[in-house]
Each structure stands twice: as C-alpha cells, then as structure tokens.
Amino acid sequence: MDTTLLVQALVSGVLAAGLYALVSVGLALAIGVIGIVNFAHGEFFMVGAFLAYQLFVTFGIDPVWSLFIVAPALFALGGVIYTSTIRFVLKAPELNQMLLTFGIGIILQNLALLIWGGDPRTIAGISYRGIGYQIGGVSIGLVPLASFVISLVLVLGLYWMLSSTPLGRAMRAVAQNRTGAALVGLEVNRVYLVAFALSALLAGIGGVMIAVIQSPTPVVGFAFTLKAFAIVVVAGLGNVRGILFAALFVAVAESLVATMVPNGDTLRNAVFFAIIFAVLIRRSWRTV
C-alpha cells in the first residue's frame, strides 16, 4: 500500500475533523441544554454557506469577512426559530419535537432550493483557495488548514465558555435541573434561547467555511446533520473533549474509506451509519 496516500488520507481526515467537531458541538449544545434533537441543525450550516455565497456574489464580500456577518445573522435566525416554534414543544413528546425540527429543516432546504436552485454554487476566484503546502509529498491546503484552526478555536472557546463563565454556568444549571435553575433566579427560557441561537451561530460559521472548501448545494446540510449526529452518538452527551475525539475518529474513518477503498468516495455516508450502528450495538452489549 502506498504510504504517502495513507498519510495524505490521515491528514485530510484530521483537517476535516475540525469542521465536524464544530458542527457537532452545536448540535450537542441544543440536545444537552435544551433537550431538543435538532434535525434542522445542518440547515443552519447550509444557510450560513449560502449567505456567504450571496454576500460574495452581490457585494463582493470575501468569505473571511462574511464570517462576521453570518455569525450574528445565524444567531438571530436561531433566536427567531426558537421563539416562534421550539419553545412551544419543550414539554411535548420527543417524537413531536423531532418532527418539528425535521419540518423546519425541510422548509429551510426548500426555501434555499427556490432561491438558489439545486446546482452547486462556487465562490469563484478567491486567491487563497489555491494556496497549499507540500510536506514530503503530502499536500495541505491553506483553506482546510484555516478551517481546522478556526473550528478548533471555536470548539475550545465553547468549552471555556461552558466551564468558566457565568453564562456557561447558567447553561449547565439549566441543563442539569430546570426547576432548580428557575428557583435560583434563572430565566430558563432565556437561557434556552441563547443556547439555541449559539448553536445556530456555530453551524453558520461552519457553513461559511464549507462554502469555500466545497461548492455546496442546498442539500449539503442534511449530510452534516447526519455526521454531527454520528459524532454525538459516539461521544455521548455533555463533554466537548469526547466530541473532539469522536470527530477525529469519524472524519479519519471517512477519509480512509474514501481514499483506500475502491470506489470509496460513494461510501462516505455509509461510513457514518456503520459507525453509529457499531457504537450502539457495542453499548447495548455493555449494558446487558
């Protein structure tokens, strides 16, 4: 087997893991704090990507700067969706909650299809996209590297926020006991709102990066929902460190299969289901 190819696959996997972790911590935040399994999470990611695309096409804004527009925009979108829908189903059965978020996802996806059509959209002619480094035959693109670093900084930033700031402490309190949190003077609904909006913001930033890395279509979001889901299942809830390792594991597995297996590229999504499957079966063995 060609070792350069193997190393290249490993490196690509590691770099992709950053973005996966970023999208996954957002999903885990919504599940952990609010208890909502948000199947529209990947759609926030997609909206972020297409906002960046549109900002580039209409105003010529470079995606690097779009980050600072898309982040607050997605925070606001998350806030509006929480206030107008999610908060009404907090006590509803889980199946109803999932149907609601699934529906929100489909609506966002179809709106994007109406506006942008189904073809891949490329942010053309960004100078830094072509920049890459060669180390012993292994190439590292500047864009994947930057997306890895930005993602890692945001994930660690979220970890720090949750563990060391008053807002983070409030989120942990609300997550651990809603009634107790209300009785110490926390507006539970407001904390939920901020957590949900923050989760959308993180996904949106990921979306801006995918708009540069790939040429996304309006269905890019669902694939990322699945990936984030797989990662959260592997990591278990409530720990950011676990998500980093799970993202690494999942992304490297995907990259290895895509590179080393003949026709592996078509198996990318199968890798995620195989991992979810294996982890769940293993857990059920352990508990028997």
Added chain:
Amino acid sequence: MTVATSRKAALEVRGLEAGYGKIQVLWGIDLDVAEGEFVAIIGANGAGKTTLLRTLTGLIPARAGTVTALGRSLRGLSAARVVKGGVGHVPEGRQLFPLMTVRENIDSGADYLPDARARAPRNRAFVYDLFPRLKERERQLAGTLSGGERQMVAIGRALMSDPRLLLVDEPSLGLSPALSQSVFAALKQINADGVTVVLVEQNVQQSLLLADHAVVLETGEVKLRGTGAELLRHPRVREAYLSL
C-alpha cells in the same frame, strides 16, 4: 385566620386554583401570612401542598385567583422573577444540580441575585454552621450525595438567596430525627431573625408546635385553620394526622 392588623401581609392568597393538564388540584385557596409569621401547612399525601407552593412561586401557572407576596402581585411572573423578589423555595425533590459540587449548588442560590451575592459569605457561614457535614463534602458532586445530604444542600441553597419569605416543602424528609430537630430549630431561628416561613410538613406534631398559625389542606381546599396550639388540640387533627 386572625391576622394581627398591625403587621403587614407577607403573603395574601385569594381564590387560588391550579392543576396539571385536565386535573385540577387546588380549588380556591385563601391564605394570609403576616410578615414575620411562621405558618404550617399540613395535609395528607396528594392533598395539594406541593402544588400550592409550586403555584405560589410561579413554577406552575395559577388558573384563577390572586397571589400577593411581599407587597407585590405575582400574577404572570416567572419563578425567577418571584425568587428575585425575595421569595425562597426549598422544593419537593430537592432539584439540585447533580453534576455540580456541593459548594457550587449552595452558591447557586446567591449567584443570580445581586443583593444576596453581596451577603453570600455570611450566609454560607450560616449554612455550614447549620450543616457542618456540607462543609466536609464541599467538593463532592451533588449527584453522589445521600438523600439526607441532598436535603441539606437544598435548604442551604434556598438560605443563600437571603429570602424574606421562605417556602419549605418537607425539609425533614430523609433526615435523621436528630437532624430534623436541628432543621426545625434553624427554621425557627431564621424566623426569629425576621424571615416569614411557610412550612409544609408530614411531621405534624413538630410543625404545629413551631407554627404561629396553621392550615389543614384536604383535596385542594383549606379545611381547618387556627393557631398551632388550637390545631394540636383539634379532634379532627388528632385523629387524622396525629393518630391519637
């Protein structure tokens, strides 16, 4: 109930109705508690005592009636707003943060209330004085505590909020007789310091001895009222709640 006219009302409840979904639990509760008073609420399992306290703090919405606490109408206020207005609540089931330490749980009572935060060191010292065991276990996660220890943390957390009106739901639950006695003594002391106390208890004898006034709740209605001493002598109370 005879309210001393010279004293201001700490709590005034009129025609309060509440419930869960299609089930109505409280059917028109009237209750007056004067500032500085110690009032006990007794009643059988399922009578609606916990529901009453939960409605007072806004954890569940009132369906009818009014609640005025510390001179303020509580209509439509969230639990957080009620607590910020000086009402402390030791809830049934303790409602602690299991993945936080004892110290974090206790401090959380003051963390979100600016006035209480300023007095946190003094109040924490009082709580640790009351429950020395909590000081020993300061760094233990609340989720790994024994039932009695959890109860102590729940009481401590409410005391940290420096309440002017304290609602306490069965504080003796799970505590040894000796420790129950110190909790009752502490409540009496807090009351003597000027805090109005509303106590729900299964330990009827003890709470009637402590209370200035008491009410007996049955199926969501106030069936009897009187001073603690009066109710202790009341034949119906003696038969149903004291098994005498």
